[in-house]
Amino acid sequence: MRPPRLIANTLLALIWLGGALAVLQVVLSGGVPSEGGASLVAHVSGMAAGYGAAMMLILMSRSPWLERGVGAHRLARWHGRGGQVVIILAVVHTLLAVQAWAEARSTDRMAATRAVLSLPGLTAALVGMVILLLVGLASLRSLRRRISYERWHFLHLLTYLAVALAFAHQLAGSDLAGRRFVQIAWSLLYTYAFALVLRWRVLQPFFQLWRHRLRVEEVRQEAPDVMSVLMSGRHLDELRAEPGQFFRWRFLTRTTWHAAYPFSLSAPPTCEKLRITVKARGDGTRRIFGVPIGALVFAEGPYGALTPRRRRRPRVLLIAGGVGITPMRAMFEVIDLPGKDVTLVYRASSEQDLVLKHELDEIAERSGARVVYLVGPSTDAANEMSARALNRIVGDLSDHDVYLCASPRLATRVRDSLMLGGFPRHQLHEERFSF
Amino acid sequence: MSDTAFELGRRIPRVARLAIAPSSLIRWILRIVTVGLFGVATAAGVSLGMSAPEISPTSVVHQHVALSDR
Numbered sequence: 126m127r128p129p130r131l132i133a134n135t136l137l138a139l140i141w142l143g144g145a146l147a148v149l150q151v152v153l154s155g156g157v158p159s160e161g162g163a164s165l166v167a168h169v170s171g172m173a174a175g176y177g178a179a180m181m182l183i184l185m186s187r188s189p190w191l192e193r194g195v196g197a198h199r200l201a202r203w204h205g206r207g208g209q210v211v212i213i214l215a216v217v218h219t220l221l222a223v224q225a226w227a228e229a230r231s232t233d234r235m236a237a238t239r240a241v242l243s244l245p246g247l248t249a250a251l252v253g254m255v256i257l258l259l260v261g262l263a264s265l266r267s268l269r270r271r272i273s274y275e276r277w278h279f280l281h282l283l284t285y286l287a288v289a290l291a292f293a294h295q296l297a298g299s300d301l302a303g304r305r306f307v308q309i310a311w312s313l314l315y316t317y318a319f320a321l322v323l324r325w326r327v328l329q330p331f332f333q334l335w336r337h338r339l340r341v342e343e344v345r346q347e348a349p350d351v352m353s354v355l356m357s358g359r360h361l362d363e364l365r366a367e368p369g370q371f372f373r374w375r376f377l378t379r380t381t382w383h384a385a386y387p388f389s390l391s392a393p394p395t396c397e398k399l400r401i402t403v404k405a406r407g408d409g410t411r412r413i414f415g416v417p418i419g420a421l422v423f424a425e426g427p428y429g430a431l432t433p434r435r436r437r438r439p440r441v442l443l444i445a446g447g448v449g450i451t452p453m454r455a456m457f458e459v460i461d462l463p464g465k466d467v468t469l470v471y472r473a474s475s476e477q478d479l480v481l482k483h484e485l486d487e488i489a490e491r492s493g494a495r496v497v498y499l500v501g502p503s504t505d506a507a508n509e510m511s512a513r514a515l516n517r518i519v520g521d522l523s524d525h526d527v528y529l530c531a532s533p534r535l536a537t538r539v540r541d542s543l544m545l546g547g548f549p550r551h552q553l554h555e556e557r558f559s560f
Numbered sequence: 561m562s563d564t565a566f567e568l569g570r571r572i573p574r575v576a577r578l579a580i581a582p583s584s585l586i587r588w589i590l591r592i593v594t595v596g597l598f599g600v601a602t603a604a605g606v607s608l609g610m611s612a613p614e615i616s617p618t619s620v621v622h623q624h625v626a627l628s629d630r
Contacts, residue, residue, distance in 0.1 A: 296612040309609030313602065320601035324594055336586065363583050 132194040137203075140180055147176040150307065151300045163228060167221035168300055174214035175295045175311075178288045179318045181208055186321035187329075187425060196430035197371070198556045205264070212261040215254050215291075246293040253290030256283050275384040275409050285322070288315075330375075330425045337361055339399070339422040341376070344414065350405040351448065351480050352414050353391060356422055357398050364427060366394040367434065368455035369528070371556070372426030374401065376416045384409055385425060389452035389530075389556075391481065393459050399424075402480060404448040431528060431556040433460045438526045438552060440466040442519050444510070444539060446531025447473060447480075452556065453530055454481050457496075458488050467494040468519050472510060472535065476500055510539050512546030522548060529555040 151172045152165075184191065184204050191200060227237035242248055263272055263280050272280075292315055295301065301308050333339075339358035347353050366372075371389040375382060386409070391402035405411045433456055441460055445453040450471055460467050469489075473479045479498060489496045497518055499508040516522040527543065529536055536555060543553060 296608065301612070303614045305609065305612075308612040309606055312608035312612070313605035316601040316605035316608070317598065320597050324597055328593065328597075332590065360583060363586075 133196070133199055136191075136195060143180075144173060144176050147172050154300060154304065154307075163221045164225035167218055167225050170214045170221065171218035171295075171298060172300055174211050174218055175291070176314075177207060177211035177214060178291070179314045181211060182285075182288060182318040183321055186318070187325040187428065188321055189325070192428040193430055196556070197428045198431075208264070209261065212257050215257055219251070219254055246297055249290040250294035253287040256287035256290075260284050260287070273407055273409060274386070278384055285319075326425065330423055333364070333425075334421065334423050337364070337424075339424055341416050341418055341420045341422060342398070343418065344416060347402060348477060348480050351402060352405075353400055353402045353481075354413065354416070355398060355400045358422075360396070361394060361399060362396045364394070366390060366399070366427035367432040368393045368459050369431040369433065369452045369556075370427040370429045371452065372399075372401075372424045372428065374413075375423040375425075376413060377421040377423055378416055381409075381412050381416060382423075385423075386410065386413070387428075389429075390427075390455050391451040393455050402448070402451045402454075404480075429556050431530065431554055432456070435528075435554045436460070436526045438524055440519070440521075440525045441468070442515065442522070442525045442527045443467070443469040444515070444527060444529045444531065445469065445471045446535040447478060449530035449532065449536075450480050450485075451530075453528065454484060456528065457485065457494065458492075460494075461492075467492075469494065469496045470499060470510075470515065470518060471496065472499045472508065472531065474500070474502070510535065511542040512548060513542075515539075515543075516546075522546075523552075525552065527553050529553065 148169050151168050181204055184200050184207070223234055223237050223241055226232075226241055227234050230237065230240070232240070242251065260280050260283065262268060263277055269277065296308060296311065301311055337358040337360060339356050339361075341354060342357040343353075343355040345353045345355070368390060371387050373385040373387050375385040386403075388401040388403055390399060392398075392400040403410055403413055405414065429452075431452055439462065441462060443453045443457060443460075453469060453471075457467065457469050469485065471479065471485070479500065482498075485496050488494065499510070501508055503510075512522065515527075519525060527548070529539055531539065540553065540555065544550065
């Protein structure tokens with residue numbers, strides 16, 4: 126299997142190349158009027174925003190080639206950053222297009238806005254842009270914390286509508302109009318993007334629901350606010366799920382059907398059973414605890430490249446923080462190395478927060494692997510998670526593949542310390558879970 | 561199955577028998593669905609591109625401005 130970084134870099138280069146071509150064709154086409162800089166920037170930003178919006182759809186299409194090849198964490202990061210750029214470009218395009226119009230017709234901006242909005246497709250495009258702007262605002266770190274996951278998720282789904290509303294305007298824009306070949310290529314970019322979304326985000330989960338009939342078999346309390354949900358189904362081996370991967374779960378009950386939550390498998394998958402372990406973070410996740418036995422489960426996945434198959438070195442260090450233990454617990458059981466040179470470092474703020482501890486101890490005892498618990502305040506020197514401290518725990522750190530799953534804050538701290546300490550980037554495998 | 565049919569089934573060479581596991585059949589059906597979906601997407605994309613306007617509304621106004629300038 127090719128390393129995800131190579132695939133990611135190749136894909137990123139292709140995306141940039143496509144963007145450069147889209148912008149370049151605006152300049153080379155001669156379609157840009159010579160009234161001034163505002164017009165040129167409006168045209169270029171409009172094309173770049175249109176191209177970027179299609180790329181965002183493709184990156185989030187949940188296509189297995191992307192999810193397994195690039196990794197869900199990296200895709201989400203690209204989508205987060207790229208989405209911001211697309212929204213900024215769309216706003217710049219809107220403002221400067223009105224400005225250029227006002228300059229061209231020697232009118233004020235108010236009259237120019239009215240004139241622009243009276244053009245076919247422009248009102249729909251403006252509605253699309255307002256939706257995008259709302260999604261962008263809701264994703265700002267300060268606002269995102271105040272919005273429930275369900276509302277944020279619903280708002281995000283509206284971006285499909287926003288992109289579709291802007292499409293007619295793009296196709297009729299002066300950069301594409303009259304250039305049949307480019308119009309066809311642009312339309313194909315969008316129809317393929319929507320086909321990918323339809324295939325992997327709609328058809329695939331429906332197919333899996335029909336084929337596997339996944340149902341809740343047991344809900345078990347593991348710790349305060351932490352529950353394991355055991356699900357059973359048919360032919361689950363066909364999912365080809367691996368320990369370390371995650372699904373987006375939608376429990377089909379009256380109160381929980383409307384939101385899909387990403388949770389990792391907390392035990393190696395079998396032909397008939399899948400298990401997740403969930404920490405309550407809000408009303409939505411708490412409602413999952415009340416899901417009745419026998420409830421149908423709509424599962425999208427498996428996703429993620431954090432699997433034992435990524436291992437290249439003879440030794441493995443698994444680092445988990447809090448409920449980030451779930452994918453590590455699944456991998457801890459199956460990573461089989463000569464001499465069992467596997468170490469699991471599990472960081473939690475209190476003994477109570479150590480989830481699945483009895484299972485970890487049992488696996489360690491059975492397999493000869495080592496588990497190290499770092500419990501207590503992070504200010505305590507004994508709980509340090511720096512490269513130096515980890516090196517002390519495992520010996521030669523550079524001879525390890527490091528798997529990391531923790532809260533964004535802890536994951537950043539560990540990653541930064543490892544990189545500063547000269548740890549090879551390709552030996553670090555991580556998946557971060559935050560929305 | 562009657563004895564004759566059973567016997568006939570046994571005489572068919574192994575290669576020619578339908579020995580496809582349901583899971584692999586389903587995988588192939590999904591592949592065909594995927595190809596079909598992208599076929600439809602291609603047709604829709606080409607059709608949209610072919611029926612797209614030849615003159616942009618903004619170009620019309622630019623022309624209008626240019627004409628009124630003369």
